[in-house]
Amino acid sequence: MNKTENNKAWLLVLPVFLLVAFSAIIPLMTVVNYSVQDIFDQNSAYFVGAEWYKEVLQDPRLHDSLLRQFIFSGSVLLIEIPLGILVALMMPTRGAMASLSLILLAIPLLIPWNVVGTIWQIFGRADIGLFGWGLNSLGIDYNYASNPMDAWFTVLLMDVWHWTSLVALLCYSGLRAIPEAFYQAARIDRASKWAIFRFIQLPRLKNVLIIGVLLRFMDSFMIYTEPFVLTGGGPGNSTTFLSQTLTQMAIGQFDLGPAAAFSLIYFLIVLLVSWLFFTTITHLDKRK
């Protein structure tokens, strides 16, 4: 759509700008301020330049949780995106069953995140939870509180349970927008199911999938509440992700300087990855 040049449009954007600026720029400046100072109390702070950044970048705790974070976000995307597409393809297309499955699928999305953690904390316990009890009575030694592998498995399963519906619902609405004529043409050509998926459905899902991947990447990279409730980051540090390391540093130990430097690095990583993903996708699009 060709847009007209009009700087008065700024007036319409101004409320958003002021509101977000209040909640974003002032706190961000505070963080920047902390990250270059050594603070003892409210009256004595001195400038230390890039010191905290150097310290944080060499901190093995950051390296470990960063690595864990990338493995977690990567696995989340690898499982949830294909599974979400599959679920969307299987959903009923019309009638009461369609509405019903929409509503049921959306439930996990609307549960407060700490309740999600609580549900899985209970569900996975061997003494009072169906899931943990079931696995153990099948002879599998499963305990998410003491075995790191089990903890990882449970955190991942919880995230899949929690968020695959978002990808599925996005894809479902993308699929509904494909005109019936496309399928008729495919039937005339005797296209296989795979060909229909690959050449008709998947290309039309591109836009919703971009949204899905971006939202899932950003949110899984910031995950805090669910694993905190479920495993508390343990056993040991095996499920401590970036947000939790950061919160421990800032609130647990009150290391404001390093925590602030850490915050900014963290924010920049999310920005960089999202930007890279977005420009690569749009660039590929132009080349076609």
Next chain:
Amino acid sequence: MPMSKTKAFGITLYILFVLVPIYWLLNMSFKTNEEITGELSFWPKEFTLENYTVIFTDPSWYMGYFNSMTYVGMNVVITLLVALPAAYAFSRYKFLGDKQMFFWLLTNRMAPPAVFLLPFFQLYSSVGLFDTHIAVALAHCLFNVPLAVWILEGFMSGVPREIDETAYIDGYSFPRFFVRIFLPMIRSGIGVTAFFAFMFSWVELLLARTLTSVEAKPIAAIMTRTIGATGVDWGVLAAAGVLTILPGLLVIWFVRNHVAKGFALGRV
């Protein structure tokens, strides 16, 4: 197209996977603590409403629901009020720094809440808003407003420009055109935006907990008190959990007819 049996089987299996953990919570909320910690059972042997009574008779419990509802409601209203005109500007006009502005807005959706915890606490304390509903509502605007602008811009770009121009020629002023003609045309977009704003504000706890202490404390934060020195009160915890699922169910019921179209965020 008729639905094949494999498809029906697959989707039923997935929906069961979604429902079983919730069923387990519901099952537990009707049991006594002795039964929960005792033998594992698929159905409460002694069906009890005791756990729910605890919550509904204690103001320090049920006020948590009011608090959460209040700040979520405020957040949805504020988000829509500021995002609607802004999304219109982005979808219709070119202006100085529009692309940069749009990207900057989205970066706030990407900022991890953990980064902002301490500065938020200090900011809202210094302006005297700590432990008020409006503080949480404003803080949640940080991630809801960018998302709302993004969604609404998608829907508005789907409305042809000719409609605006015809209305102006017919002598409509901008506010009158916007409210009378334009907004009704993107109704489902507004519904979906409200749904997303509700969803992300209702489920968020980290900021809501940091910005409140007593007066505006969200229900999700109050739940932690079931974990006491004498152990966990599993029954009440489960009942409180079940009650936090209900408002979401209600909202999804209202928007169910727009969800199919709406989840594409106007970008199909």
